[in-house]
Amino acid sequence: MHKLLATDYMALAIAQAQRGGPATYTNPQVGAVLVKAGQVIASGYHQRFGGDHAEVATLKQVTAAMAQGATLYVTLEPCSHFGKTPPCCRRVVAAGIKKVVIGQLDPHPIVAGRGRDYLQQHGVQVETGCLTTQVEALNPHYNWFYRQQRPWITLKAAVTIDGKLNAQAQQRSLISNQASYLDSQQLRSQSQAILIGAHTLAVDDPALTVRLQALAHPPVRLVLATTSQVAVGKQLVKPSDVPTYLLCRQATANDAIVTAAPNVHVLIDDWTPAKISAWCAKQGWQSLLVEGGSQVQAEFVAAGLVDEVILYLAPMLFGGQALPLVQGVATAKPLQFQAPRLTQLGDNVKLQWQRKVDA
Amino acid sequence: MHKLLATDYMALAIAQAQRGGPATYTNPQVGAVLVKAGQVIASGYHQRFGGDHAEVATLKQVTAAMAQGATLYVTLEPCSHFGKTPPCCRRVVAAGIKKVVIGQLDPHPIVAGRGRDYLQQHGVQVETGCLTTQVEALNPHYNWFYRQQRPWITLKAAVTIDGKLNAQAQQRSLISNQASYLDSQQLRSQSQAILIGAHTLAVDDPALTVRLQALAHPPVRLVLATTSQVAVGKQLVKPSDVPTYLLCRQATANDAIVTAAPNVHVLIDDWTPAKISAWCAKQGWQSLLVEGGSQVQAEFVAAGLVDEVILYLAPMLFGGQALPLVQGVATAKPLQFQAPRLTQLGDNVKLQWQRKVDA
Numbered sequence: 001m002h003k004l005l006a007t008d009y010m011a012l013a014i015a016q017a018q019r020g021g022p023a024t025y026t027n028p029q030v031g032a033v034l035v036k037a038g039q040v041i042a043s044g045y046h047q048r049f050g051g052d053h054a055e056v057a058t059l060k061q062v063t064a065a066m067a068q069g070a071t072l073y074v075t076l077e078p079c080s081h082f083g084k085t086p087p088c089c090r091r092v093v094a095a096g097i098k099k100v101v102i103g104q105l106d107p108h109p110i111v112a113g114r115g116r117d118y119l120q121q122h123g124v125q126v127e128t129g130c131l132t133t134q135v136e137a138l139n140p141h142y143n144w145f146y147r148q149q150r151p152w153i154t155l156k157a158a159v160t161i162d163g164k165l166n167a168q169a170q171q172r173s174l175i176s177n178q179a180s181y182l183d184s185q186q187l188r189s190q191s192q193a194i195l196i197g198a199h200t201l202a203v204d205d206p207a208l209t210v211r212l213q214a215l216a217h218p219p220v221r222l223v224l225a226t227t228s229q230v231a232v233g234k235q236l237v238k239p240s241d242v243p244t245y246l247l248c249r250q251a252t253a254n255d256a257i258v259t260a261a262p263n264v265h266v267l268i269d270d271w272t273p274a275k276i277s278a279w280c281a282k283q284g285w286q287s288l289l290v291e292g293g294s295q296v297q298a299e300f301v302a303a304g305l306v307d308e309v310i311l312y313l314a315p316m317l318f319g320g321q322a323l324p325l326v327q328g329v330a331t332a333k334p335l336q337f338q339a340p341r342l343t344q345l346g347d348n349v350k351l352q353w354q355r356k357v358d359a
Numbered sequence: 360m361h362k363l364l365a366t367d368y369m370a371l372a373i374a375q376a377q378r379g380g381p382a383t384y385t386n387p388q389v390g391a392v393l394v395k396a397g398q399v400i401a402s403g404y405h406q407r408f409g410g411d412h413a414e415v416a417t418l419k420q421v422t423a424a425m426a427q428g429a430t431l432y433v434t435l436e437p438c439s440h441f442g443k444t445p446p447c448c449r450r451v452v453a454a455g456i457k458k459v460v461i462g463q464l465d466p467h468p469i470v471a472g473r474g475r476d477y478l479q480q481h482g483v484q485v486e487t488g489c490l491t492t493q494v495e496a497l498n499p500h501y502n503w504f505y506r507q508q509r510p511w512i513t514l515k516a517a518v519t520i521d522g523k524l525n526a527q528a529q530q531r532s533l534i535s536n537q538a539s540y541l542d543s544q545q546l547r548s549q550s551q552a553i554l555i556g557a558h559t560l561a562v563d564d565p566a567l568t569v570r571l572q573a574l575a576h577p578p579v580r581l582v583l584a585t586t587s588q589v590a591v592g593k594q595l596v597k598p599s600d601v602p603t604y605l606l607c608r609q610a611t612a613n614d615a616i617v618t619a620a621p622n623v624h625v626l627i628d629d630w631t632p633a634k635i636s637a638w639c640a641k642q643g644w645q646s647l648l649v650e651g652g653s654q655v656q657a658e659f660v661a662a663g664l665v666d667e668v669i670l671y672l673a674p675m676l677f678g679g680q681a682l683p684l685v686q687g688v689a690t691a692k693p694l695q696f697q698a699p700r701l702t703q704l705g706d707n708v709k710l711q712w713q714r715k716v717d718a
Contacts, residue, residue: 160693161668161712162660162685163522167693298679301521306676309520315697315712317665319690320657324683326521331678334519334526338674339706347698351708353520353674 006101009033009040009073010130013103016045016054017075017138022189025049025217026284028106028139032058032074034067034097041066049217053079055088059095068096075103075135077128080114089118099125103135107146141192144307145286150277152287153305155297156187157325158312164322165293172204173318179345180312185212187310191219191289193280197296198225207235208291209242218242219289224276224296227252228266237264247271273303298328306335306355313349365460368392368399368432369489372462375404375413376434376497381548384408384576385643387465387498391417391433393426393456400425408576412438414447418454427455434462434494436487439473448477458484462494466505500551503666504645509636511646512664514656515546516684517671523681524652531563532677538704539671544571546669550578550648552639556655557584566594567650568601577601578648583635583655587613587625596623606630606638632662657687665694665714672708 016031024030024046032054034042044057052060055078059067078088078100092100100119105128106112119126136143141152157165158176167173176184188194189210196206201223208221221236221244228246231237232254236244239261246258246266255266269275280288290300300306311325337353344350375390383389383405391413393401403416411419414437418426437447437459451459459478464487465471478485495502500511517535518524525532535543547553548569555565560582567580580595580603587605590596591613595603598620605617605625614625628634639647649659659665670684696712703709 159522161670161696161710162656163518163683164685167690173693295679297521301676301678309676311520313699313710315695315699315715317660317668317685317690317694317696319660319693320654320685320687321689322685324522324686326523326676326679326681327683328679330680331526331676334532334678335676336674337520337676337706339703340672340674340708342701342703342708344698344701347696349699349701349710351520351672356674 013073013075023048028142030054030076034070036070053088069098071099072097073101077102077106078115081110089115093122102128141287150281152307154308155290156310160316160318162317163325164318166323167318169323175314176312177348180348191287192285194219194289195222198230200293228254228258231258273300273305295328297326302329302331309353311351315347372432372434382407387501389413389435395429412447428457430458431456432460436461436465437474440469448474452481461487500646509640511666513667514649515669518684519675519677521676522684523677525682526677528682534673535671536707539707550646551644553578553648554581557589559652586611587617590617632659632664654687656685661688661690668712670710674706
């Protein structure tokens, strides 16, 4: 019989974790498997925000006798605090688990090693750091958020070969193909907030919704604008279950008009990318998808607040008067990224660059 | 014993043809193999501009008795005219070749089926159209030139993620990595003319030479400018073996200064991309590599004279005041391209798009 290794069990736990998907919302995707005498006797995952943690979902599947003396493989450190559910590490100790193998420690300050410590202090053997890269990739935004105290910021756009957003500044152009459209909807479903600028609102009048799947926690919609005038009569200010925040620099009489719907709010401040990022962090949003247009993107580039760029590149040339992807405020020093990940989507190409950490 | 098929012999002829490389200059790359009783008894290729054609190079390797009754596989239709060498189809007939398998007919109007006809009229069996796609790919510029009566025009640039050529308009930026640089030198070696605009000449002062290999026929250098003033003191107007043409819209006293070197010429006309293309065609140049900057590229896009775009994409963002890849004159209708070919070059990506033929 083929003997499974610790990394095999962790890979199974990762596969469990991935079943959670966007439903875990600001909670991490976590998976677990319970192993006794070399046999997987149970597995589970965190299914949705507010639901059972992976450890509990797993332990629920076995009798007390079965759990006694077993080894638990879990992608993330068991929690040590009373939150929406009681702390998992107490449950693990109470179940008589002999050993816990942890994929990564929880960067959330409320846990941050306390789960591991509790287990060790109560006689449970603990190993940490199994398949770390793959485990970390389950929750890149969550990890980033608690380590950097700000959301992971992604600039996303569909552009032509010549790096243009629109054939003309005042006109919306259809650029990406159906495969890119579907992929970008997926991208939205993995984001907790989406930001556009006033120009994009005026020209595109987008709904910024995720149209392909029902999400319990769809991304909130943010607009950066001088005043709320640009939003009058637009789709984003219609009554809906999805909150819309108009981040305006000046209050006007239009504020009362656009906030007629209970889900729409106007916030007046001298908004900068740094202020937006800090405000999103305060709301607990771990990821911000900046969907343009050029001027908003130029502001985030200038502020150095770009952790990832995702482009859907369409096989067209728009020419010398078309609207560039990034145009507006100057950037003092180029931002450096790592080698991109490439995905061919029909005649489009998806390119994803993550920021160089040391740059 | 494994029996080779006609396509196998043609594949061998293609491999022969590729050995010619840029040395064949405006002549096509052509390869041939001679087969008798299922055995390859000779092979050859067109080695250099003015040298033996592939058929002759191949037939020279065998005795008259060996050639008698053999089958010749040749990537391009044997020529029918007295050029730098006597017509190959006469030589083939004289050698007693029984059958000729031709990869593609020669689009050159001086041949264009006459070689095939001559062979057939003299009792040689002829088959045409073997591995056509691969055979055509040996000489894309040559084929295009004789079918369209103009050069194949490639727009080439090294750009950032945000589609910028330079961090600032008046300053040269280092964008691409060493692998991209080497590849772009290779690209130059496959071109017969390179064009830049006045702004690129002023800011970059490029030599536009192929620095990695000695070429018998390096690409000529073209500059599109209002007057020749921008070229005074620049590398391009130094005495050299490589011709430089300054395509100016107005004559000035600087013309005499910059044409001091015998290889430098000033041509005054109301130059447009269409005029440049037609003039290159008259010179017999089958390929034109447009290396920018933004305004020259905008003119070629607006004129619809872009057959291919090659970008070296570097993992940086330059921001809102940087110089876009294409900027200037407007384009009435977007140009459409096919799905790109992608090559990862370290942290850079090379993207190649060819024009959609029906667009």
